[in-house]
Amino acid sequence: MIPIQLGSLIFLFVAFGITVVCLLWFWTYIRERRRETHRRRVAVQCRMCSAAYQRDSKDKRSVTVCPVCQTPNERPRLRPI
Numbered sequence: 001m002i003p004i005q006l007g008s009l010i011f012l013f014v015a016f017g018i019t020v021v022c023l024l025w026f027w028t029y030i031r032e033r034r035r036e037t038h039r040r041r042v043a044v045q046c047r048m049c050s051a052a053y054q055r056d057s058k059d060k061r062s063v064t065v066c067p068v069c070q071t072p073n074e075r076p077r078l079r080p081i
């Protein structure tokens with residue numbers, strides 16, 4: 001068994017907890033950023049009736065038709081977050 005003082009043991013637990021919290025925060029940040037990028041890529045807001053709809057991500061056409069008012073809308077440009 002490895003002899004360790006109580007102060008060192010507490011420090012190790014605190015350091016481990018802080019590391020876990022930082023890793024979870026970083027993982028959540030990356031995941032939210034990817035989701036936001038995906039939402040911006042597939043979401044279209046109609047320029048006539050302001051209805052928001054989702055276009056097919058596999059559809060490479062730059063113009064989509066609004067399902068509410070049938071107005072053709074151009075694919076939005078992806079702006080940096």
Ligand SMILES: [Zn+2]
Nearest residue numbers: 046049066069
């Ligand atoms: Zn519309």
